[in-house]
Amino acid sequence: xxxxxxxxxxxxxxxxxxxxxxxxxxxxxxxxxxxxxxxxxxxxxxxxxxxxxxxxxxxxxxxxxxxxxxxxxxxxxxxxxxxxxxxxxxxxxxxxxxxxxxxxxxxxxxxxxxxxxxxxxxxxxxxxxxxxxxxxxxxxxxx
Ligand code: HEC
Numbered sequence: 119x120x121x122x123x124x125x126x127x128x129x130x131x132x133x134x135x136x137x138x139x140x141x142x143x144x145x146x147x148x149x150x151x152x153x154x155x156x157x158x159x160x161x162x163x164x165x166x167x168x169x170x171x172x173x174x175x176x177x178x179x180x181x182x183x184x185x186x187x188x189x190x191x192x193x194x195x196x197x198x199x200x201x202x203x204x205x206x207x208x209x210x211x212x213x214x215x216x217x218x219x220x221x222x223x224x225x226x227x228x229x230x231x232x233x234x235x236x237x238x239x240x241x242x243x244x245x246x247x248x249x250x251x252x253x254x255x256x257x258x259x260x261x
Contacts, residue, residue, distance in 0.1 A: 151239065152188035154247035156181060166225065166245060168218040172253045182254030185247050189239060198258040204236065212259040217252065224248040 159178055162171050172178035186198065193204040200206035210216045225240030225248070240248055 151237075151242045152185075154181065154185040154189075154243055154250070156244065156246035156250060159246050159250065162246060162249070164245075166221060166240075167249070168221065169214055170217050170249050170252050170256075172249045173213065173256060175253060178250040178253040179257060180254075181247070182250035182252065185243070186251045186254055189243060190251065193236065198255060207255050208258045208260040210255070210259075212256055220252050220255075221245075221248060224251075 159172060159175070159181065186194075187196070190207075191197075194207050195201050195203075198206070198208050210220060221240075223236065225238060227238035228235040229238075
């Protein structure tokens with residue numbers, strides 16, 4: 119009986135411990151944004167634009183592809199193909215129609231009731247990187 123009891127306690131405390139650790143981790147693992155080198159892109163100032171200034175720019179598309187892979191793919195999926203954790207960004211409105219909403223999310227992330235569904239990326243990576251990613255995403259667009 120004593121053995122059964124302590125085994126039960128051990129099992130219970132193990133469960134509690136695992137539960138506590140799991141609930142403290144963000145749903146998709148720790149978020150460590152990777153700096154993006156945008157020095158080759160024209161400067162666009164600090165004010166947040168509502169239209170992509172780099173659309174179709176091949177340098178931006180290339181920078182955007184790797185920036186996406188380092189900062190967005192773990193939630194939005196490799197090569198922009200979502201595995202279901204976060205929306206599939208290929209289906210966002212392409213071009214000007216989707217630019218403003220894209221930037222809004224990129225800058226503010228998605229936080230509801232204190233839960234971070236998506237961290238704000240703009241303040242960390244900067245607007246230039248955001249538009250570079252958007253330029254690449256436009257090349258992946260699906261109807
Ligand atoms: C920690 C996971 C995570 C990371 C990292 C992440 N996102 Fe998100 N993103 C989400 C989730 C979850 C949503 C849906 C939010 C909601 O339900 O409101 C979302 C929504 C979006 C949307 C709105 C999509 C739509 O159809 O309305 C855009 C745009 C977006 N993310 C862009 C990005 C970009 C660009 C990056 C990388 C710089 C990024 N996200 C990184 C989880 C993430």
